[in-house]
Amino acid sequence: MIRVAAVADVHFGTESHGVLRPKLEHLGDRADLLLIGGDLTRCGGPAEAQVLADELRGLPVPVVAVLGNHDYEANREAEVRGRLEAAGVRVLEGESVTLEVNGLRVGIAGTKGFGGGFRGAHGSDFGEPEMKAFIEHTKRLADRLGQALARLDADLRIALLHYSPIEETLVGERLEIYPFLGSYLLAEAIDSAGADLVLHGHAHRGREKGQTPGGIPVRNVAQPVIGHAYNVYTLEEHSNKSASPVGIGDAARRR
Amino acid sequence: MTDTRDDYLSEHIRDQLIHDSRVNEQDLSVDVRERTVTLGGNVSTPHLRESISEVAAELLPDYEIINETRVVSSSEPDGEETVR
Numbered sequence: 001m002i003r004v005a006a007v008a009d010v011h012f013g014t015e016s017h018g019v020l021r022p023k024l025e026h027l028g029d030r031a032d033l034l035l036i037g038g039d040l041t042r043c044g045g046p047a048e049a050q051v052l053a054d055e056l057r058g059l060p061v062p063v064v065a066v067l068g069n070h071d072y073e074a075n076r077e078a079e080v081r082g083r084l085e086a087a088g089v090r091v092l093e094g095e096s097v098t099l100e101v102n103g104l105r106v107g108i109a110g111t112k113g114f115g116g117g118f119r120g121a122h123g124s125d126f127g128e129p130e131m132k133a134f135i136e137h138t139k140r141l142a143d144r145l146g147q148a149l150a151r152l153d154a155d156l157r158i159a160l161l162h163y164s165p166i167e168e169t170l171v172g173e174r175l176e177i178y179p180f181l182g183s184y185l186l187a188e189a190i191d192s193a194g195a196d197l198v199l200h201g202h203a204h205r206g207r208e209k210g211q212t213p214g215g216i217p218v219r220n221v222a223q224p225v226i227g228h229a230y231n232v233y234t235l236e237e238h239s240n241k242s243a244s245p246v247g248i249g250d251a252a253r254r255r
Numbered sequence: 256m257t258d259t260r261d262d263y264l265s266e267h268i269r270d271q272l273i274h275d276s277r278v279n280e281q282d283l284s285v286d287v288r289e290r291t292v293t294l295g296g297n298v299s300t301p302h303l304r305e306s307i308s309e310v311a312a313e314l315l316p317d318y319e320i321i322n323e324t325r326v327v328s329s330s331e332p333d334g335e336e337t338v339r
Contacts, residue, residue, distance in 0.1 A: 003335060011299040019300060023331050030335070043279040073279065197338055204282045204297050217338045224297035227328045232335035
């Protein structure tokens with residue numbers, strides 16, 4: 001069994017010293033790892049990332065994160081990532097990491113993800129170059145997430161995202177903004193590769209619990225949703241979800 | 256009765272709050288009625304909540320600003336969930 005602590009959308013500013021660290025005092029007693037699903041900073045400034053990095057440095061459990069849209073605002077995402085990694089936080093984008101926890105290999109594949117919408121109402125890479133760029137970005141990140149998950153050789157696999165792969169955890173948000181909150185392409189990639197748990201943030205007015213069409217549990221851990229410094233999810237080794245069949249030629253069509 | 260210009264004004268204020276470096280927050284609602292602006296949504300710190308009022312007052316000095324934003328709780332979790 002492993003215990004996964006997770007949170008997203010902490011939105012650290014330069015004045016956020018001491019906002020999180022005191023609440024992580026018992027983290028080592030309650031969880032085996034901490035995953036953070038993006039929007040680490042308010043506007044993507046390295047100084048903001050440094051404040052968070054200082055709060056996360058030296059924690060008794062491994063910390064893995066993805067970036068969110070806010071972390072790209074200043075066009076300094078590489079520096080944001082660098083500040084966090086210097087503090088020992090592993091930051092993933094289309095990449096994975098495998099950790100040894102309680103004798104189990106825990107694989108985490110991560111991406112920011114992106115939008116587009118959901119079944120029956122997804123944007124298309126058709127028409128103007130701006131629209132093509134939008135949807136192609138989502139397809140590229142979904143593909144890379146699926147490949148990273150599929151390559152993992154682990155007893156338990158977790159997909160860590162910022163954008164949502166499903167609509168169910170967006171309920172409470174205005175329907176008009178669903179295409180900016182996530183994409184079914186992310187869920188399809190996850191269902192194709194298989195996983196035990198999916199974590200995301202971004203939807204502050206959404207709800208916590210849902211599942212992919214393939215039955216993989218999804219949790220929206222945006223801090224305004226969970227109302228805590230983090231939530232803890234326990235996973236058993238036997239819960240491992242294998243890959244689910246997806247639509248005809250979906251993966252091939254995206255490439 | 257709401258002035259139709261208030262519809263555009265509320266969106267201009269929302270846009271300014273997203274881009275002002277003191278705020279940079281997308282998850283805010285802005286409602287303008289007559290000479291009153293009501294702000295809502297979740298924010299990460301009390302300091303940010305104050306900054307929202309400050310920026311709104313600068314933008315609309317002749318309006319009453321009602322800041323109903325809520326600072327998100329970041330207490331330790333109550334328990335854990337077994338995911339199956």
